[in-house]
Amino acid sequence: MSVKEQIRPAVEGPLGALGLLIEDIAVTPAGRRRLVRIWIDRRLDDSGADSVTPTPPLTLDEVADATRAVSDALDDTGAMGEQPYTLEVTSPGVDRHLTEPRHFRRNVSRLVTLTRTEAEPLTGRIVRAGAHTLTVQVPATRKQPASMVDLPYADVSKAVVQVEFSRPADGERDTDSMDEPDTDSVDEPDTDDLDEES
Template identity: 50%
Template sequence: MSVVDRIRSLIEPALAPLVVDEVKVTPAGRRRVVRIAVDRATDETVSQSEPTDPMSLDEVAEATRVVSAALDDTDILGEQPYTLEVTSSGVGRPLTRPRHYQRGIGRLVIISRADAPDTRGRILAAGPDDVTISIAATKREPARTETIAYADIAGARIDVEFSRAESDA
C-alpha cells in the first residue's frame, strides 16, 4: 500500500462527513508537501437540482486540525519533515464523480465527449448516472436542455465566470 493510500485510509474516517477528493505527496527539497483536498459529501445515489453550499474557511480549518492530529499520531510519513496543505476542491478540478457535478449545479460546465464537439451549458441537475445541462441559444440553434450520461463524458470542467449576466440566470 502506497503512502498516499495509507494517508487516505487514515484520514477518511476522521474527516467524516467530509470526503477526501485527493491526496498528493510531493518532494520539496528536504521536505515533502502533503496536499489534501476535501469536499462536502453528497448523496450520489439520487438526482439533485439544488446547489450544495461551498465549504467555509472554518470547515477547512477544522479539517486541517483533524488531519494534522491524525498524521502526528502515526509514523506514516516517517522522520522526514513535511508541510501539510488542506484545501477544499477548487473549480479547476476535473469533474469525475456525480458529487462533483452536484456541487456544480447552477455553474457553467464544458463537457467533452469522444463522439461530439464540446458542449457548454449550465448544470441544472445531476444524478447517479447522468447530468442535465441547459444550453444557451445560438444563431443556429434555440436554447435547449440535454441530459448526458457520465459514461459518455470523456472530460468535464467548470467554466469559470467572472460576472454572470442576469438573463443567463
C-alpha cells in the same frame, strides 16, 4: 505501502466525522521536507436522489477544522514517519476536471464545457445531476434556440467548469468563494511545536 496509501486510512475517519471526504492526495519533495496536499470536499447524501440545487462551498472554518483533524491523525498514527513535512488541506478548485457523478452534483448551477465521445462539445449550465445522467441548459445561439440536453455520464469524456465573473444568483451562495479553493496549511516543524499558516 506508499506514503499516500498510509495517509488515506489514517485521515478518512476523522474527515468523515466532519462530513467530509478525500478527493485526492499528493506527496511531493520540498527540500528536506515533504509537501502533503490533501484535497477534500463535502460528503453528499447517499440517497441517490438527483441534485437540482447548488451545494454550498466549504468555508474557511471547515477547512481549518479539517486541517487540524488531519494533522492530529497523521501525528497519532505516525503515517508520515520521522521526516518533517508541510501539510496543505484544500478544497478542489474550478480547474479540476469533473470525473465522478458526485462532482457534477456539487456543481449544479455552474457553467461547464463538456467534451462528448460521439458528438460536438457543448457548453451549458448544469441544472440536474443524478447517479447516471445530467441535464445541461444550453444557451441560445444564432444557429439554434436554447435547449435542455440530457446526457449519460458515459457519453462525457471530459468536463471542465468555466470561471464566471458574473453568474446568475443562486440563493445565499457565496460565488466568490467558489472560484478559489479554500486552503489552510500546517507546517510540521522538526520540534513538537505546531505552526499554523493561512
